[in-house]
Amino acid sequence: MNGIEELLRHAGVDGRRLRTALALLGDGRWWTLADLVRETATSRRAIEALLRETEAEAGLERSGDRFRLREPLPGLSAAPHGPADPVAHLLSGHTELLARMEELVAEAPRGRQALDHVAATAETVVRRALLLDARFWLPGARILCVGDHDLTSLATALLRPDAEVAVVDVDERILAYIAGQAERLGVQVRTRWADLRLGLPASVQGWADLAVTDPPYTPEGIGLFAARAAEGIADREHGRILLAYGAGERTPALALKVQQALSALNLVSEAIYPDFNRYHGAEAIGSAADLYVLRPTTKTWPAVAARVDGLGAAIYTHGPQSVESRPADVAPDLTADGPAGFSPAVLVGEWPRDTLPRIPRARLSTWLAKPYAADPAEVAVAVPAGMESALPRLLLATRARRVRAWTAAPAEDPPAGPLSCVYELTVTGRTVDAVRRPLPGSAQERVLRRILDNAHGKLANTWREALIRERGDLTKKQAKAVVAEAAPWSADVTVLELPACRLAGLPAAVAASLAAPAADGPQR
Incomplete structure (x- = not known):
């Protein structure tokens, strides 16, 4: 048995992926490894193994980073096969939308690895919008994008201007881009800042009919984003959550953990479309992800309420808030080396138990959710690694005379803007001092x-x-x-x-x- 036959035999009934790759290589076109991965939804590791065997046995040609077979292999159709796409037949009627989304995706801010960003293809984004429109009644519907690096909001708003669309995201660049492009294109898209680990914005809680999310591909990330999406649903009888998730063909245990996280929220998997989403990157999982259509049950919201506060801050696969990272120390020991003349009346964030044990404490999420009951003169804030973008909001959330915040790494100057109307800011290493200014004159x-x-x-x-x-x-x-x-x-x-x-x-x-x-x- 030669190497190609052994790879196909070892793949078993899932071998259609590799056969599709061989058919593509034999259709006369040049293919990059990344294109083969994305087109066949097969992991980079599997395609690399196939290319090695094909080069050794079947006359594989190479031109730079591109490949093709000199002659098609016998017994393989030139046309790849795969599961039926539920909206493929609709794409030909929306070529202008697809062309516009290709431009928007190409010009969008680049992804941030620490936020697990991998850009979906423009065709994927359009197909998401088409599926929403084909499966649900969108005129007058409210659609919430829980994170939207892929610009699903713009595709949906362009396809259905009679729907209301809102975006919640932690990435300021994405929010600014979506807001600017929506204004330029004449469509309505609400943009809201939020670190979902700290809560869903009040203005979109219980607001939406449908929620769409492509979260970090960890059980923790899936659980958090799905829970926040459920919190955004107003129509508890008919609402749906569309969620993208992908795992490599050799790692079903990862998908099981994710599905267990969804099951813990009492969400019904109404449909799962295999390999519906395609990406520029994420080659370890075949540059593809399934699309889940989830239906909440009456038990979903009690489960969300019971679980969401217990979810940790580490939800990503990269960066300081990855599930495998060790939390960095943030809060100093104020009892030992606290700054002279600073006596906080409230400790906000995570602080060691022995730090000023008699001083009241508040969680970051609570601090942002509602005004503090008392009116403290001085407040100390510990900002975890990876949550630095919340600092301006944490400062605005208090009316104290002085706020002193500590970050996990040396702090950058907070964006001034309107903050300078409220505080005089001083940054020293990991410390940000904010002293409230007197009332202005103009x-x-x-x-x-x-x-x-x-x-x-x-x-x-x-x-x-x-x-x-x-x-x-x-x-x-x-x-x-x-x-x-x-x-x-x-x-x-x-x-x-x-x-x-x-x-x-x-x-x-x-x-x-x-x-x-x-x-x-x-x-x-």
Whole structure:
């Protein structure tokens, strides 16, 4: 038995993948290893083994990083076979959408390994939108993308402008890109910042009919993102969660752990489409992932409530928050080397048990979720590795006179922007000191300060009241209209959910609202 026959025999009934690869190599075209992996949804390791045997036995030609067979192997069809694609027949009717998404995906921010980013192909993103539209009634539906590095939100909004689409993501670059492109293309996509380990934004809790997510491919990541997607579902009887997950053909035990994590949330796997998603990368799992259509049950939300607070921060396969990483020490021993003149009334985050044991403590997620009951003068915050992007929100979430935060690694200067209206910031090594500034003198700064000082409240409401107080010529109805005109994205959102690009635009929008005429004339 030659090497190719042995590989096919060893693959057993799953050998169609390798036979498809051989058929592609014999169809006259040149193929890169990455293209073969993605086209056949076969791991890089398996394709490399096949290429070695084919080169030795079947006259494989090589040109740079491309391969082909001189002649097709007998008994192999030139057309590859595979499971029926549920929306393949619809693609030909959406060539313009596909071309547009290819441009958007090509220009999007590059993936971050620490966030397990691997970009899906433009065709995959379009097929997701087509499947949503073919399987569900989208006019008027609300669709929540729980993480959206792949731009599924834009594809869906372009395909179905009559649906409402929202994106929750921790990556500021992605949020800014989606917001900018949605505005350019004339479609509505809400963007919300969130580190899902700290919670789902209040404005999209119980908001959606459908949720879509392509989470980190660990049981911990799948469990967390699926739980947050369930928290976003409003239609508990008919809502669905579409979730991408892939494992190599040789690692079914990993898929079992993931399915156990989904089962623990009492989610029903209504359908699983094999190899539906294709990627530029992730070659260890064949550059492919299955698409799960999950249906919540009445037992899902109690399971989510019981489990979500117990989920750890390590959910990724790479970086400081990978499941195999050791947590870095963040919080200093304030009893031993605490800074002179600093006496925190609250410890926020994870602190050693023997650090100021009588001082009240608060979890990061609680600190962001609601205002603290008391009004502490000084607050100490421990920011875990991999959660640095939450620091500006953690600072805005308190009205203390002084906040001192520690990070796992030397801290970068927090983005100034509106923060400079609230705090004087000093960064020294791993320490960030934020001292609250006195109330400003100008009208613009006073309105902005009132908005930022009420970061847990609805932005549009706080803005409206500050505007009425400052101008004195507006009714509530007029002030609401002025705010909506100056910042159409401000409805139903809190300051803590705003992406950095929206926070940066707040001062200019506030200035515009102060200068805008009242809709019905002066109301003095």
